[in-house]
Amino acid sequence: MKRAAPFLLIFVIQAFCAIFFVSDILASVLGLQTAPISWEMRELMEIGASIGLVLGVVVGGLMLHRALRERHRAEERLRRASGAFMDLLEERFAEWGLTPSERDVALFAIKGMSTAEIAGLRSTSEGTVKAQTNAIYRKAGVSGRPQLLSLFIDDLMREDGAVQAAAKDSAA
DSSP states (O other): OTTHHHHHHHHHHHHHHHHHHHHHHHHHHHTOOOOOOOHHHHHHHHHHHHHHHHHHHHHHHHHHHHHHHHHHHHHHHHHHHHHHHHHHHHHHHHHHTOOHHHHHHHHHHHTTOOHHHHHHHHTSOHHHHHHHHHHHHHHHTOSSHHHHHHHHHHHHHOSSOOOOOHHHHHHO
8 A cells, every 4th residue: 555655646746737737628618717816826836737747657657667667577477487387388298108199189188179070170080089089098097188287286386396206296
């Protein structure tokens, strides 16, 4: 909340500045009579309102810069996590002794593609894909796609960063 207070203050100042300028313009356009104020006071009000608006632009620019920097950091972390996930996949695939075809099928299965979609992408029959997925599940020690995906999610969620062997996971 402490970090938001300056921005809230700038927002309130800008709101008052906008109200001042809009009400002044509307009073002139609609011909509304207002109580006269000295020109010095009017100039001070306009200067204050202008400073408030400029301050809002500067703070808005700083906030935009900060948001873009944070977005860049988040994208970088996502890129690293994506690379870590691919490393994890490759490590597990090697550990299970998957063939190149089984690796492709496993990757497509993890991405959520159906057997028909995988067969279409690989230009093979659905029966071949089913046989390969069954071999993958057997080598990984799981009974289906949800458990296969859960192995990778569990590894990514581990705090120590270590990768457990599939055989140890299924034995436990």
